[in-house]
Amino acid sequence: MANVTLDNVTKRYEDVVAVDDMNLDIRDGEFVCLVGPSGCGKSTTMETIAGLTKPTEGTIHIGERDVTKLPPKDRGVAMVFQNIALFPHMDVYDNISFGLRLRDYDKEEIDRRVERASDIVQLEGMLDRMPEEMSGGQRQRVAIARAIVREPDVFLMDEPLANLDAKLRVHMRTELQRLHKQLDTTIIYVTHDQAEAMTMSDRIAVINSGELQQIDPPLVCYNEPTNRFVAGFIGSPSMNMVDGELTPGGVTTDTFEVALDPESLSGVWDGDPVTLGIRPEDVHPAEAADELAHPTAPIEVTTDVLEPMGDEIFVYLKLDGAEADDTMEGERSSNSLLMSVDPDSDIAEDDEISVVLDASKVHLFDADSGDAIAHGVVDTAAAPAADSAVAESEGGD
Structure with missing residues (x-):
């Protein structure tokens, strides 16, 4: 587990400012949602934390380490994307263990981690199944298990439930909250769905036009919005x-x-x-x-x-x-x-x-x-x- 700190992080693409002087302090073990309309900069913010995008200005710390210039593999993070992207020719076991096998973990350690992760996300008895034999929710759990086996300091989730139907999204919200309690680790979650943000978060970071508008517990954002944008965006x-x-x-x-x-x-x-x-x-x-x-x-x-x-x-x-x-x-x-x-x-x-x-x-x-x-x-x-x-x-x- 680790805290995540963004100090004056800015990301520019030529004349477009995607993230503007972002300051965030996410505490160790906290579940924080980055929420805002499409194009507001929330995914870009997450990508700078993951190392997929290099900030134009500012620094990023994970724990005590300055990771601003480190590659993604050395940051101690694991990411779950909107596009599940399982290998269709691999069974569940091989999909979950793929990253560990690339890093030459021994078979005993791989089995231990895969068994633990599959228990956490309730995939017992499914390790020999192929992705095409599974439902959307089961495939999403495989993607989450693939992140869990990394045993990262920080989980990064970029709209992982967006492609699921409404009923399954509600179910998976509950599963993610249970996962957070069980792992007791830091989770940063990107969504445009305020229902997800309100129900799962310890705090919500509301972003608009690349700027942080407010970061507070869900009910504070709802009852005491810092400005008109937050007031209009939070609440349905x-x-x-x-x-x-x-x-x-x-x-x-x-x-x-x-x-x-x-x-x-x-x-x-x-x-x-x-x-x-x-x-x-x-x-x-x-x-x-x-x-x-x-x-x-x-x-x-x-x-x-x-x-x-x-x-x-x-x-x-x-x-x-x-x-x-x-x-x-x-x-x-x-x-x-x-x-x-x-x-x-x-x-x-x-x-x-x-x-x-x-x-x-x-x-x-x-x-x-x-x-x-x-x-x-x-x-x-x-x-x-x-x-x-x-x-x-x-x-x-």
């Missing part, structure tokens, strides 16, 4: 984003206002443009306001499209009767909201309803830089919001 469906500006009483958008405690903010002033973020599960029908400690005032909306998901229904809402624009870059129009409701809800398309936001879950971002300003904008000086929100939604005088 993505966070609602509505443009507005700060006022003496809170945040004002084109269609609604949210009261906030001015003392919770720093570095911003009245009139500054901001973006308000709220996750779909924190948007509620107004009649549920009395169940919230800090609901906002009711917001008038019209339901648009309903997406039943089994355990919940996603309800697309048009603010103030405005037409919702097409989704761009994973974000919805600033004229719309997405709400998650229980599957037994009686909400229908084209209903005119009122909704409230959970103010303790509202996020504010600087409209220009995208940096987070606040997470939770509760106005502690306001009157109890639940009673007033319910009364207003019921038409009380």
Whole structure:
């Protein structure tokens, strides 16, 4: 096992910067996911760690060793790729042991390592099978076993589950978590699938345009995103984003206002443009306001499209009767909201309803830089919001 440290690592391809001044400190025995959209630089970052790509600038340490100029075979790493790439003419035993045989390990040591690795990935009784006789998940386990027998300091996995079907991906996520516990070794895992990142990681490193945006435990990235990009990328469906500006009483958008405690903010002033973020599960029908400690005032909306998901229904809402624009870059129009409701809800398309936001879950971002300003904008000086929100939604005088 070993920690992995990247100090100011940059990788340029002529005028394209694939990795920009990357600083990462991955602890010994940690499971870290590098996550981001296609082309963000996550695979290039992993390739520099593996030695498949030489960084233009910066240094890479694995344990106490500076491995920046070492070839891949001398770095103490083993890699599992998206393309499993088993030798079709070799059985499972020969595929797993191939690297050891190249390095002239004796037969007894090879047998010991192959037996141990096959037990870990549950390939008992399959060592004489050919790859064509195995399922996709079994072949993926062979590829993982081939990495395990190397007994590396660090495992590098580049989207190893991407070619599997959805059900098998969920199963293999569990297997990889079990593998990590059993081996107690450092794993760096590249994926664009945030579900994989959220469920498997000790920490997530979110990358965009070659730059590290945030590295934190999954729930910190989800609940306290460092900027608008992380807020929009982590979470499925993505966070609602509505443009507005700060006022003496809170945040004002084109269609609604949210009261906030001015003392919770720093570095911003009245009139500054901001973006308000709220996750779909924190948007509620107004009649549920009395169940919230800090609901906002009711917001008038019209339901648009309903997406039943089994355990919940996603309800697309048009603010103030405005037409919702097409989704761009994973974000919805600033004229719309997405709400998650229980599957037994009686909400229908084209209903005119009122909704409230959970103010303790509202996020504010600087409209220009995208940096987070606040997470939770509760106005502690306001009157109890639940009673007033319910009364207003019921038409009380």
